[in-house]
Amino acid sequence: MHATRLIAALAALLMFGGMAAAAEAPAGASSCSGCHASNPKAGTPVPPLAGRPAAEIANQMIAFKTGKQAGTIMDRIAKGFSDEEIQAIAAWYAGQK
Amino acid sequence: MRATRRDILKGAAAAAFPLPAIAQGAGPKVIVVGGGFAGASAARFLKKEHPAATVTLVETNATFTACPFSNGILAGLRDLREQQFNYENIAKDGVSLAFQAATAVDAQARSVTLSGGAKLTYDRLVMAPGIDLRFDALPGYDQAAAEKMPHAWKAGEQTLLLRRQLESMEDGGKVYIVAPANPFRCPPGPYERASLIAYYLKTKKPKSKVIILDAKDAFSKQRLFQNAWKELYPDHIEWVSLSQGGKVNSVEPATNTLVTDFSSHKADVANVIPPQRAGAIAQSAGVADRTGWCPIDPVTFESKLVPNIHVVGDAGIMGGMPKSAFSANAQAKVCAAAVAALLRGEKVSEPRLINTCYSLVAPDYGITVAGVYKPADGVLSDIQGAGGVSPIDAPRSARRLEAQFAEGWFKTITSEVFG
Numbered sequence: 001m002h003a004t005r006l007i008a009a010l011a012a013l014l015m016f017g018g019m020a021a022a023a024e025a026p027a028g029a030s031s032c033s034g035c036h037a038s039n040p041k042a043g044t045p046v047p048p049l050a051g052r053p054a055a056e057i058a059n060q061m062i063a064f065k066t067g068k069q070a071g072t073i074m075d076r077i078a079k080g081f082s083d084e085e086i087q088a089i090a091a092w093y094a095g096q097k
Numbered sequence: 098m099r100a101t102r103r104d105i106l107k108g109a110a111a112a113a114f115p116l117p118a119i120a121q122g123a124g125p126k127v128i129v130v131g132g133g134f135a136g137a138s139a140a141r142f143l144k145k146e147h148p149a150a151t152v153t154l155v156e157t158n159a160t161f162t163a164c165p166f167s168n169g170i171l172a173g174l175r176d177l178r179e180q181q182f183n184y185e186n187i188a189k190d191g192v193s194l195a196f197q198a199a200t201a202v203d204a205q206a207r208s209v210t211l212s213g214g215a216k217l218t219y220d221r222l223v224m225a226p227g228i229d230l231r232f233d234a235l236p237g238y239d240q241a242a243a244e245k246m247p248h249a250w251k252a253g254e255q256t257l258l259l260r261r262q263l264e265s266m267e268d269g270g271k272v273y274i275v276a277p278a279n280p281f282r283c284p285p286g287p288y289e290r291a292s293l294i295a296y297y298l299k300t301k302k303p304k305s306k307v308i309i310l311d312a313k314d315a316f317s318k319q320r321l322f323q324n325a326w327k328e329l330y331p332d333h334i335e336w337v338s339l340s341q342g343g344k345v346n347s348v349e350p351a352t353n354t355l356v357t358d359f360s361s362h363k364a365d366v367a368n369v370i371p372p373q374r375a376g377a378i379a380q381s382a383g384v385a386d387r388t389g390w391c392p393i394d395p396v397t398f399e400s401k402l403v404p405n406i407h408v409v410g411d412a413g414i415m416g417g418m419p420k421s422a423f424s425a426n427a428q429a430k431v432c433a434a435a436v437a438a439l440l441r442g443e444k445v446s447e448p449r450l451i452n453t454c455y456s457l458v459a460p461d462y463g464i465t466v467a468g469v470y471k472p473a474d475g476v477l478s479d480i481q482g483a484g485g486v487s488p489i490d491a492p493r494s495a496r497r498l499e500a501q502f503a504e505g506w507f508k509t510i511t512s513e514v515f516g
Contacts, residue, residue, distance in 0.1 A: 028449035028469075030142075030430035033513055034423050035453065035506050042512040044505030072487070072499050073467050077451055080469025080483030085449070 026088035050096035057090035124149035125220040125440045130199045132156030134422040135410025136225030138429035140192045146437035153193040167252040172293040182515035202382035225410045226376025234372040236347035245350040246367040262366045268302040270365030276311040282420045284317035289456040295333040309336045311343040325458040375412035390414045395472035398432040416476030424452045455503035463499030
């Protein structure tokens, strides 16, 4: 009985913790949707980020940052983020629907 | 008459989607004053970040008219209706709308008085009043003068007035743009405007010309604009800088004359963009300082002058961030998350913000400036090594692509805020 209650409490804590992590966007992430539409009907040639694999977003950002990938504007923006910040933003967008 | 929240809701599109009365009573109360890119974003994202909060958006007009891309109207490339949006979807997200003016803020009592007489209380207030044009800063240029010499710096009737003047001008006419000193809304705006008016003149009235009389010696994306002008409009744009005598000291609306230190310019069309300051309600609420703009904490956007009031968008002193719609939207989202955290008693984490500003030199020729910002030394500071303008030597294909992305940006941001 005691153990069950503990497990339930732990599960609730994990769920709550998980929800909080999902809710709070990492630094910088909220600015992206100014160009990368969260509404698929927006009608922009700029690709959406939500739901794309984290590795794909992060690799692309790092390629922009290092100059391996040419861009019109993302090369200038990517340079403002550390690799850790890029990984966090990529992971967050991967988890968005 | 004292209007209850229910009365206010009744008057808005939100009436079809009222919140349960219990939820309204239980949660914290946030008021957002101003429904432009900053305020509308703040209200919408606050409700998303903190669903239990009662969020009331106070805005005078039921229709929003966006400034970005409104220079296209002057060139005959766009219709004003493409600039206009309403608040129905924001109401559907659970934001209460009050289509009234905010007439007073009592920071002690934490209340906002509306033009209808209602007094709403708040736990946190977000102010996004945008700019007021100063009709006391340029001798001769008052509200009446603006009917003769439009500023067109708030989109709507003024934009249409300037368009009509350009349309009725004879070929061979001189169009003057008076550009203000920094800071002002949309730093590249006067130069995009000159470009698109020149595009119109070159196509329709080739003997005419645009002359910019500037109170500055440097401006946003300057080399990109000037290179493009040399290429596209060598006979149609002239820029007169401050040191060349470009500063206009007074205007004479009766004769459409602009007076500088050494000469008077008689304009066929005079577009006067006067100095600006934060919207009047910011001044009366005490969140604006002697500069006329509002100092804020760069982590929470809380006013440095009045507690529990946050300021976002053009009205704020945002350090390196320019007064742009992209900045306003980015600041509003960060501010919404911060206000939600503060209401829950949580710690606010340090943000990063991005700005991008697209300008069109021609319908198929776009240029940009971008920046990434973080709080440093009490202000929002540029992250060194990031940002900057489009490459000076980029091929025309890149300019075409940036023109397409410009349009994509407008669709994206208006869909995020109002869609």
